[in-house]
Amino acid sequence: MFINSIVSCAEENSPLLVAEAGGCYRPASDVEILNAAELRLLARVHHGPALQTPTAVKEYLRIRMGTLPHEEFVVLYLDSHHRLLHAETLFRGTLGQTSVYPRELAIGALRHEAAAVMVAHNHPSGDPTPSRADEALTQTLKTALAMLDIRLLDHFIVTPMQVLSLAEQGLV
Known part of the structure; x- marks a missing residue:
């Protein structure tokens, strides 16, 4: 058999x-x-040390969410040495958008005692180009978290074939 x-x-x-x-x-x-x-x-x-490099983070996110048929917003909570404390999907949206609430991100970061976070969302369309809304959200999150002494290290846009880092684009 x-x-x-x-x-x-x-x-x-x-x-x-x-x-x-x-x-x-x-x-x-x-x-x-x-x-x-x-x-x-x-x-x-x-x-x-799986997420110690930007490439490792990108691959993890691409596998985790790159092929989803709907948008999701994922948070990686990090300690003061940028080691992963916890990863979670914070919001789930539709094919073309998801609503993100800075208050919920801040609550999660405080609950996990995070010193820093990295966030990501996917584009089911396959185009990793950040929208103006993506750029505005990044700045809103960065400002809100800074008030709590929590750093936003990066915001990634994930597709099945690639992951774009807004920090690498100078947008964080």
Whole structure:
């Protein structure tokens, strides 16, 4: 039975297998592969230096939210050494927009005792170009958090193929 499962999987052109009840294996779906990658990244984030570089943060965000069919706003809460304390989806929107409330971000940052945050939202359209609303939101969040002595380090815009850093664009 095990050999038959592997042979049938090989015919499906999937290099990754998922164990099912009874010891059978089947090809992993794209969603299962992405979920497994996110879980692996999260394990590295909480047990090692996984998000110590801008490239690592971008890859984590691209896998976490790049292919979502709706907009989400994610916050990475960081300690004073910029180590990850907690990551969460703070807001969920529609295909083309999400509402973000600075008060809720500040409450979360205080709850997690964050010294700094990085925020991200995705563009399901695939275009990472920041809108004027994205730029205005970034400045509003930066100002609001600064009043609480919390730094906004970056705001990322995530698509399936790339992640744009507003800090790298000089907009934070």
